[in-house]
Amino acid sequence: MKTVFEKPKSLSNVPLHYCPGCTHGIVHRLVAEAVDELGIEGKTIGVAPVGCAVLIYEYYNFDMAQAAHGRAPAVATGIKRADPNNIVFTYQGDGDLASIGMAETVHAAARGENITIIFINNTIYGMTGGQMAPTSLPGQVTQTSPYGRNPSLCGYPIKVCEMLATLDGPEYLERVSVHNVKFVRSAKKAIKKAFENQVNNKGFSLIEVLSTCTTNWGLAPTAALKWLEEKMLPYYPVGVYKDRSKVQ
């Protein structure tokens, strides 16, 4: 018999602590698959966020560092510049990347820093119990918007890929989703390309992954995938927002 699917080598044997059905786990695996396929396990260094993925350093067999809340792109910049042979990535949630860490995100992108960012947009602060995030949808009920997010009071959601695409710095920006097999496969391609760009010294790549938070959305795992598809996709269209390799 031939193996058609097995756990990627870069993923450690530590069981994930995430809630049942939380798609953080799918994205962890896609990163490991990309690292394995590019043969860069020995020189990859990840930077962990603050958020539900705070323990991500337990889940890979390569090196990881831990940054203060939102500062992962700054820490990654230091690691990359200290030894540009390293392949350096950050893995960050929307509270981490688009709220407290917005400055670090925008400036790393503007500098065209040769790092890879995996950005999990689940429209909520997961770890702290489901507060409204900069990415929460208009009308979305969260712990801090019990009557639904009211844009006239709290402003509108931030579309990170669209916003960063206005900068000259980034090499590659794409938004993907992981709510079904087809989308997981294209997410995999995008994540791999974001690492490959760094290997080829092309500069800043960010992949925004639409992801679920079953617990804080108050939905069963399969219902959460459906909510993502029906509510998030229309507001956050998937696609390539910038790809310098495609521009003459």
Added chain:
Amino acid sequence: MSKVIIQTDLCKGCGLCIEACPKKIIGIAKHAINAKGHHPAVVLDEELCISCAFCATMCPDCVISVQK
């Protein structure tokens, strides 16, 4: 050897594999409970499995391996 191997001790019973399976041959073992306190997923009719690995592609905990 089985085509689909689910590490039931690490399964969280989320059901994403059940939803993804095009042949609808995975279910939850309602009368079993693992050490984590979850009812794990089980393959109900392996004869019908086409080794597409859709289940493993969607498993957030990466506890499924698939052979052909």
